[in-house]
Amino acid sequence: MLDRTLIGKKYPIVEFKVSYQRLKFFSKATGQTDPIYFDHEYAKKKNYKGVVCPPTFLMVAGMEQDNFYTYLQDFNVAINSILHAEQEFIYNELVYEGDTLKIETMIEDMFDKKEGLLQFCTFKSKYTNQDNVHVATVRFTIVVR
Amino acid sequence: MVIDLNKITIGTKIPELKIEPISRTILSLYAGASGDHNPIHIDIDFAKNVGLKDVFAHGMLVMSYLGRAITDTILQSRLKDFKVRFCSITNIGDILTCGGKVIEIKERNNIKTFILELHVIDQGGDVKLTGIASFEK
Numbered sequence: 715m716l717d718r719t720l721i722g723k724k725y726p727i728v729e730f731k732v733s734y735q736r737l738k739f740f741s742k743a744t745g746q747t748d749p750i751y752f753d754h755e756y757a758k759k760k761n762y763k764g765v766v767c768p769p770t771f772l773m774v775a776g777m778e779q780d781n782f783y784t785y786l787q788d789f790n791v792a793i794n795s796i797l798h799a800e801q802e803f804i805y806n807e808l809v810y811e812g813d814t815l816k817i818e819t820m821i822e823d824m825f826d827k828k829e830g831l832l833q834f835c836t837f838k839s840k841y842t843n844q845d846n847v848h849v850a851t852v853r854f855t856i857v858v859r
Numbered sequence: 860m861v862i863d864l865n866k867i868t869i870g871t872k873i874p875e876l877k878i879e880p881i882s883r884t885i886l887s888l889y890a891g892a893s894g895d896h897n898p899i900h901i902d903i904d905f906a907k908n909v910g911l912k913d914v915f916a917h918g919m920l921v922m923s924y925l926g927r928a929i930t931d932t933i934l935q936s937r938l939k940d941f942k943v944r945f946c947s948i949t950n951i952g953d954i955l956t957c958g959g960k961v962i963e964i965k966e967r968n969n970i971k972t973f974i975l976e977l978h979v980i981d982q983g984g985d986v987k988l989t990g991i992a993s994f995e996k
Contacts, residue, residue: 736892739888739891739892740892740893742888742892743885743888743889743891743892743893743920744889744892744920744923744924744926744927745878745879745924745927746927747927747931748930748931750935766935768923768926768927768930768935769923769926769929769930769935769938769941770919770922770923770926770941773893773919774892774893774894777893777894777895778894783897792909793897793898793899794899794909794911797918797945798917798918798919798945799944799945800942800943800944800945801918801919801922801942801943801945802940802941802942802943803940803941803942804939804940805938805939805940805941808935808936853942
């Protein structure tokens with residue numbers, strides 16, 4: 715049983731600078747075909763501030779910490795006993811190359827299904843850019859088997 | 860091709876996006892690019908040690924493909940919410956198809972919100988994830 719007293723736990727704030735190289739690498743790995751996701755000049759021509767982060771790129775910034783899987787220690791579970799159950803992105807503003815994101819993550823909720831056989835935990839992250847604009851909220855839910 | 864928002868009605872589909880077969884190369888690239896270094900997606904020895912036959916794809920890779928299907932059709936700046944539920948594991952060699960259709964249109968204060976129901980299936984019709992997205996005009 716996951717320790718429900720962890721609900722509300724806040725994790726250390728992560729800062730992430732969106733580099734052009736990383737963005738280009740991510741776009742290649744996910745097979746992006748629209749040049750706004752990897753071509754600086756093209757993105758500018760299309761009136762974007764720079765190369766645009768694709769919708770799921772924000773998760774990359776969230777992973778970028780000393781050990782993303784720190785929460786496994788909190789739960790005292792092995793990495794192979796968890797699966798990604800749900801994912802949500804709520805967008806306020808686009809994120810671009812060169813932006814610096816501040817990510818504040820907390821445990822929002824824990825619940826179970828199938829009489830406790832499957833236990834879930836939802837992490838909520840608030841993403842703010844260098845201008846202090848709240849650009850997105852991300853929810854990441856894992857299931858422990 | 861970006862869709863004409865004036866022509867969207869309930870039931871309008873986004874064009875299907877078919878993805879090349881999932882390979883170990885793709886999973887390694889995604890692990891590096893995404894920063895998700897969980898060995899269960901890239902190290903067959905680790906996978907076997909924990910009782911699996913093989914590595915399997917990152918859920919976020921599959922969601923990223925679905926994101927592509929959306930942004931191929933709708934300007935990303937219109938996308939307000941994108942959420943998925945992962946239903947089953949995506950294996951090496953799977954050929955994924957992403958799709959979706961508009962299930963609801965709301966209008967408030969001259970802003971139209973379109974709700975898309977989304978899915979990713981494999982070559983056998985097995986559902987990998989289901990999702991909902993909303994975008995505005």
